[in-house]
Amino acid sequence: MAANLKQVAELSGVSVRTVSNVVNGFHYVAPETRQRVQTAIDALGYRPNAAARSLRTGRTGLLALVVPALDQPYFAELARAVVRHANAAGYTVVLDQTDADRERELDLLSGQPGRTMFDGLILNPLTLTSADIPANPSRPIVLLGERAIATSADHVHIDNVAAARTATEHLIAGGRRRVAVIGTQDTPSGQSARLRLQGAMIALAEAGLTAHPDLLRPADSYTRTAGYRAMEAILDGGRAVDAVFCFNDSMAIGALRALREHSVRVPDDVAVVGFDDIEEGQFSAPPLTTVRPDKDAIARTAVERLVARIGGESEPGQEIEVGFDLVVRESTTGP
Amino acid sequence: MAANLKQVAELSGVSVRTVSNVVNGFHYVAPETRQRVQTAIDALGYRPNAAARSLRTGRTGLLALVVPALDQPYFAELARAVVRHANAAGYTVVLDQTDADRERELDLLSGQPGRTMFDGLILNPLTLTSADIPANPSRPIVLLGERAIATSADHVHIDNVAAARTATEHLIAGGRRRVAVIGTQDTPSGQSARLRLQGAMIALAEAGLTAHPDLLRPADSYTRTAGYRAMEAILDGGRAVDAVFCFNDSMAIGALRALREHSVRVPDDVAVVGFDDIEEGQFSAPPLTTVRPDKDAIARTAVERLVARIGGESEPGQEIEVGFDLVVRESTTGP
DNA sequence: ACCGCGTCTTGCATCGATGCAAGGTCTTGC
DNA sequence: GCAAGACCTTGCATCGATGCAAGACGCGGT
Secondary structure (H helix, E strand, O other), X not given: OOOOHHHHHXXXXXXXXXXXXXXXXXXXXXXXXXXXXXXHHHHHOOOOOHHHHHHHHOOOOEEEEEEOOXXXXXXXXXXXXXXXXXXXXXXXXXXXXXXXXXXXXXXXXXXXXXXXXXXXXXXXXXXXXXXXXXXXXXXXXXXXXXXXXXOXXXXXXEOHHHHHHHHHHHHHHOOOOOEEEEEEOOOOOOHHHHHHXXXXXXXXXXXXXXXXXXXXXXXXXXXXXXXXXXXXXXXXXXXXXXXXXXXXHHHHHHHHHHHHHOOOOOOOOOEEEEEOOOHHHXXXXXOOEEEEEOHHHHHHHHHHHHHHHHOOXXXXXXXXXXXXXXXXXXXXXXX | OOOOHHHXXXXXXXXXXXXXXHHOOOOOOOHHXXXXXXXXXXHXXXXXXXXXXXXXXXXXXXXXXXXOOOOOHHHHHHHHHHHHHHHHOOOEEEEEEOOOXXXXXXXXXXXXXXXXXXXXXXEOOOOOOHHHOOOOOOOOEEEEOOOOOOOOOEEEEEOHHHHHHHHHHHHHHOOOOOEEEEEEOOOOOOHHHHHHHHHHHHHHHHOOOXXXXXXXXXXXXXXXXXXXXXXXXXXXXXXXOOEEEEOXXXXXXXXXXHHHHOOOOOOOOOEEEEEOOOXXXXXXXXXXXXXXXXXXXXXXXXXXXXXXXXXXXXXXOOEEEEOEEEEOOHHHHOO
């Protein structure tokens, strides 16, 4: 079934090399020859063998995207954007999930046997820190989401401090004084969480406010369930609250459910703000105010940087910051 | 940087073939030799070249998964399960999105240049019908979600008629009499939609009910927004309704929002049931009653079938049905 | 008549691994 | 003592494509 260059060459009466020239659109091929070869290609249903081509050229045309879990909406939306941009750049995406498993993240970084088949790697690390990134990776790497110590890899991120500060300022501007925070993390890898907390604290401090420790709730996974539990813990704790800043939308949606179940009105009694602007937030009850990182820009930039590196660019790793804005919906302002 | 077998062989003083034997865990290698080779491998940081291996063996270790769009939660959850099972079976997943574009679906089927690099294909077709599936694809294919005309490909699906019927019967059992349906499709490819409609009609007929045509609302894309619009159209139409069966959860969540905005109480005034059991439905207001297809079984079975085919199995295409059940939550029964 | 150049085509080596089958060494059984 | 077999190792061909550099051809200029 699978024809190769040689068979096409024999059928069309030219050399293998000429067929290759036709396939790759090489300039110097006589129109008549090109025609004849093309006919043979069609007749045999010839398709270039990707493995052979890769072996010879050293390129696979594949980009690996590594995310914690696809069923987290933020990562699904990000993956969608990455796949789109990669396709536009002529690449296909291979997808790996780490489930926040440090071993798997390291594995993928090192290029385990059988998993090495890609030209570059886009990694959204959960458990890794910059220190884990090899200084001279065998293939280019772009890191997402974490501000990094200098390495040879490019980093794409948003200004988490400013974003969190903006979100918190919005709550304060709405007259909220008892602000809770859901999603703090103490692990060495919880870099974004630390930055978001920092931003929130700055906003509170500038308003002459502080957050009681009871209102700073950690979360190890950023899921709806984690948000639900954290919110319940806050409500059960009995300490007065009039606003909650969740470090991602999924947790905010979990928090909304907990508030609903406790008959706490949103935003009347408690305002809620999230982070990520996943589509689901437009349909929650009430629709969710949130920080919207420019996901498309993140994906586009990541792919761009990777493609440039694959093309041979070898400057030191860059820090690239993309924009964000605050999307105000009814979870903070009411209808 | 990248070492090859030959260099390892030279360093360890054995033949290339022996190194290969060590790498592949071939049985007959003297422990001492194995040790020496392993040391050389570690010293050089040797990793097998996947392209070369593929060329020689004809296997890439990649499975392609083709879905319409990753930001639709159902497909994201499905993709997650497929990736997990594929990894467990020693495969990596390459991901393609078709955006419901017929051209792209056909492209992928035919194995376009540069995209041919996978051992098998899992396809969740939106625009294709069985007639489009080549009789002798160059690589094995497993189709998801559509009941198929006999081809060489395996098909994994649930009993859409029975599932839709169960959902509708649940509404009727709750005393609902004016049942609307959201998500009908007239296109040749809307096979699941037709089957689900059929199941709903059977349930209605058995209860001596019919659905007024105004209450059968089409949707071309199965998104939250489509569900929102369809629900609005129903409410604006003014025809009395006390239940809505949405052909997927995303649309149901859109419908819930429309109902909320119109101050229609769920489930008191209108009961809502969805389809897919996406995680989001557990957190909607109110939590969503839905048909839960066994997504994990779908993914597992698809990967299993594909791996078997890749392994050389060549029986005619099988129809494989996986289970479903109805998950009753508050959108139909109240708290 | 010949050189030079642009156009078109080709053969050979090569990428890095594995299949095959044979070769060598060492036990084991009779 | 010797054949049979088990254990371990190896050389060569091969997968299908592309890089390289040279070869063949035609044609205008001098």
